[in-house]
Amino acid sequence: MKIVQVGVGKMGRAWMKAFATTEDVELAGIVEPVVANREWAMAEYGLVPSQCFDSVDAALVMPRWDAAVIVTPPPSHYPLAGQLLRAGKHVLLEKPLATSIEDARALVGIAEETGRTLMVAQNYRYHDAFSAVRPLVASGRIGTVRAVNIQFQKDGRTIFGEGDFRYAMKHVLLVDMSIHHFDMVRAMLGTNPERVYAQTWHVPGGVFEFDAAASVLITMEDGALVSYVGNWAAFDRETSWNGDWEIVGDRGRIVWAGGDFTDAGITVREWGKEPDRITFEPLVKGGQLGLLEAFASAIASGTHPETAAADNVHSLGIVFAAVESAETGQVVQLG
Structure with missing residues (x-):
C-alpha cells in the first residue's frame, strides 16, 4: 500500500522514521509547505522532487497512491482529512481527530459515505x-x-x-x-x-x-x-x-x-x-509501526481498526x- 505523509515537521519526522523501518507500507511522497522540511526529507530519506508537494491539491495529481497519514497542527485535521477522504484516500491522522465534536462526527460521516478507512493515531x-x-x-x-x-x-x-x-x-x-x-x-x-x-x-x-x-x-x-x-x-x-x-x-x-x-x-x-x-x-511493532501495520491490515481486510474514528469519538x-x-x-x- 502506498501512502503520502502530510506534514514532516517535528512529529512528522518520527513518522518518517517509522516508514523507513517497515515493509507493511510504502512512502509514496510527502506534503509539506516549508521548503527546508521538504529538502530535509529528500536528503534523509532519498525522496525526489516529484514526490514532494507543497499542498494536498498538488499531491492528488500524482497517480497510484492509496492513503494518507496526516501529521499537522490540530486545526488543519478536519479540512485535510475531509478533502482526502472525498478524493478516495484512506486516512490515518494524528490526534485529536478534530477540534470540535461536531467536526469529528462529520469526518466519521464522510468516511462512512466514501467507504474509506479513517483511523486516529492513538499510539x-x-x-x-x-x-x-x-x-x-x-x-x-x-x-x-x-x-x-x-x-x-x-x-x-x-x-x-x-x-x-x-x-x-x-x-x-x-x-x-x-x-x-x-x-x-x-x-x-x-x-x-x-x-x-x-x-x-x-x-x-x-x-x-x-x-x-x-x-x-x-x-x-x-x-x-x-x-x-x-x-x-x-x-x-x-x-x-x-x-x-x-x-x-x-x-x-x-x-x-x-x-x-x-x-x-x-x-x-x-x-x-x-x-x-x-x-x-x-x-515487536509498537508506536507508529504498530499503527501503520494496523492501518494497512484494516484496509486490506475491510475491517475497522481498533482506533477507528468512529470509536475515537468517544475518547x-x-x-x-x-x-x-x-x-x-x-x-x-x-x-
Whole structure:
C-alpha cells in the first residue's frame, strides 16, 4: 500500500522514521509547505522532487497512491482529512481527530459515505506497558474495576521548541495530551464515559498562555470512577508520558508507574497476597509501526481498526466534555 505523509515537521519526522523501518507500507511522497522540511526529507530519506508537494491539491495529481497519514497542527485535521477522504484516500491522522465534536462526527460521516478507512493515531495503545496492563485488567485478576487514579506531569519548558503552536492553545493539556490517557482508560475498561466534571488552572511561570493543568473526574457507564490530574507545566517531579496509574478492583489493585516502555513498573496487589511484580516483553511493532501495520491490515481486510474514528469519538467526547465543564463549572452528561 502506498501512502503520502502530510506534514514532516517535528512529529512528522518520527513518522518518517517509522516508514523507513517497515515493509507493511510504502512512502509514496510527502506534503509539506516549508521548503527546508521538504529538502530535509529528500536528503534523509532519498525522496525526489516529484514526490514532494507543497499542498494536498498538488499531491492528488500524482497517480497510484492509496492513503494518507496526516501529521499537522490540530486545526488543519478536519479540512485535510475531509478533502482526502472525498478524493478516495484512506486516512490515518494524528490526534485529536478534530477540534470540535461536531467536526469529528462529520469526518466519521464522510468516511462512512466514501467507504474509506479513517483511523486516529492513538499510539499509546501500542506502548509496551499498556499492552501488558490491559490484559491484566481484562483477566479479572483484581475483580471488577471500581476506580482508576491517574497522575500525569511534564515540564512544558523542556518539551517543545521555541514558538510551538501548543503554547498558545486553549485547554492545551486536555486537547493535545489528555486525549491519550482518556483513550487508554476507555480501552482498558472496555466501557464509555457517562459524565464528566473538570477544573483547570494556569501555572505561573510556565510557557503556556492558557491553563495547562487540569483535574478531571469521569464516571464510566459501568459505574467505575476515573480521577485524572494532569499538569503540562510541572516544575517538580515528572511522570512518564503514560502517567502513573492505580487501577482499583474489588479483589485488588494494579499499580503502574515508571518508564514508558519495558522500564515501567507494573505490580499486582491482590488483597491478602504478596505483591506480584509483572515482567513483560516489548512489542515487536509498537508506536507508529504498530499503527501503520494496523492501518494497512484494516484496509486490506475491510475491517475497522481498533482506533477507528468512529470509536475515537468517544475518547474525544471526554476531552470536549472536560473543556465544557471547566468553562461552565457544571457536570457534563455524555451518551
